[in-house]
Amino acid sequence: MFSFKQLEALYWIATLGGFAPAARKLNTTQSAVSKRIKELEASFDTPLFDREHRQARLTEKGEEMLLIARRLLEQRDIAIEQFSKPEVIERRLRIGVTELTAMTWLPRLVRRIHQHYPRVVIEPDVDLSVHLRDKLQNDEMDAIIVPDAFTDPGLSALPLASVKSVWLARPGLIGERKRPLRMHELASHTILTQGNKSGTGIIYDRWIKSQSIFPGHSLSCSSVVALIGLTVSGMGVSYLPYQPLRPLIESGTLEIIETTPKLPDVPYVALYRSERKSSFISSILMLAQECCAFSDMFQIEELAGQQHARKRNSGPFF
Structure with missing residues (x-):
C-alpha cells in the first residue's frame, strides 16, 4: 500500500x-x-x-x-x-512581498493570518517583483503581492490597491518653480529609478518611455529604503510612494516636484498559480485585500485611538 x-x-x-x-x-x-x-x-x-x-x-x-x-x-x-476548521489546519504559507509591502501593511497581514490560522507557519519572502514572479512560477511561493506589471497565462491576479507616487527631491535641488515641470525639463536632472527587477520600476519605465522622455542621467537602485536615502541626500529626483513618506514631506526633508503629466498610480495585485488555487489560498487572498493599505510605515492594529495618533506622529521610521 x-x-x-x-x-x-x-x-x-x-x-x-x-x-x-x-x-x-x-x-x-x-x-x-x-x-x-x-x-x-x-x-x-x-x-x-x-x-x-x-x-x-x-x-x-x-x-x-x-x-x-x-x-x-x-x-x-x-x-x-x-x-477542517481554520484553527486546526497545519501547513506552511510561503508568501512573497515587495519591500514597500513589508514596510507598510505586512505586519497587519501576518497578525490576521495568525488569528485565523494559528497553526499555519507563515514564511514571508521580501524580494524584488521579478524574482518573486520567478519563484511563484517555480512553485517556490504560494502567492506573491507585487505591482501589476506581469502577464502570464499560468498566473491569476487579484486586485488589491493602488499606490500614489510623486516625484520627490531634496528641497532646493530643482530651484524655484512657478509652474509644474514638463517631463523633458525634469529629465535634465538625475533621475533615481527602481530598475527593471522592480515591478514599480518596470511600470514607470514603460510610462516614461511612452512620454518619449529619455533622461540624460539616471541612477538605478533596487532598494526603496536606499532610494529614499539617495533622494534625501540630494543625489537626484525619484518617484516614491506619497502616503508613507508624508512625514518626510511635511517636515521639509523632501519636497514634491509637481510635473505635467502627473505620475500614474501603481496598481498592486496578489498573484497565484491558477492550477494551485484552493479554499485556503482564497481565504489568504481575502485577508490580503482587507489588510492592503499603503498609508503608513510599519502598520499594526492599535488597541486605542491615542496609540494610533501617537504612531502617526512618530515619523516613517523608528
Whole structure:
C-alpha cells in the first residue's frame, strides 16, 4: 500500500524536475525522498523513473502514476480544507512581498493570518517583483503581492490597491518653480529609478518611455529604503510612494516636484498559480485585500485611538 508522502515525492520530483528541489519543497532530505520513491516502486514492482539518465525522467508507468498521484493529492487537499476548521489546519504559507509591502501593511497581514490560522507557519519572502514572479512560477511561493506589471497565462491576479507616487527631491535641488515641470525639463536632472527587477520600476519605465522622455542621467537602485536615502541626500529626483513618506514631506526633508503629466498610480495585485488555487489560498487572498493599505510605515492594529495618533506622529521610521 502506498502513502500520500510517497505520492507527494513523485509529484514534486516530476513538477520541479529533480530529487533535490523536491526535497527542499517537502522540507526533508534528498535521501528521504529517494527512499519514498523506492518504496512506491516496490509497492507496484515496477520502476517509475528511468535511471539511465541524469535528470529525473518518468517511465511510461511513472507518467500513469503521476496522473493518479495528482488526482489523489488534489482530493486530499480539498477534503482537508472543507472538513477542517481554520484553527486546526497545519501547513506552511510561503508568501512573497515587495519591500514597500513589508514596510507598510505586512505586519497587519501576518497578525490576521495568525488569528485565523494559528497553526499555519507563515514564511514571508521580501524580494524584488521579478524574482518573486520567478519563484511563484517555480512553485517556490504560494502567492506573491507585487505591482501589476506581469502577464502570464499560468498566473491569476487579484486586485488589491493602488499606490500614489510623486516625484520627490531634496528641497532646493530643482530651484524655484512657478509652474509644474514638463517631463523633458525634469529629465535634465538625475533621475533615481527602481530598475527593471522592480515591478514599480518596470511600470514607470514603460510610462516614461511612452512620454518619449529619455533622461540624460539616471541612477538605478533596487532598494526603496536606499532610494529614499539617495533622494534625501540630494543625489537626484525619484518617484516614491506619497502616503508613507508624508512625514518626510511635511517636515521639509523632501519636497514634491509637481510635473505635467502627473505620475500614474501603481496598481498592486496578489498573484497565484491558477492550477494551485484552493479554499485556503482564497481565504489568504481575502485577508490580503482587507489588510492592503499603503498609508503608513510599519502598520499594526492599535488597541486605542491615542496609540494610533501617537504612531502617526512618530515619523516613517523608528
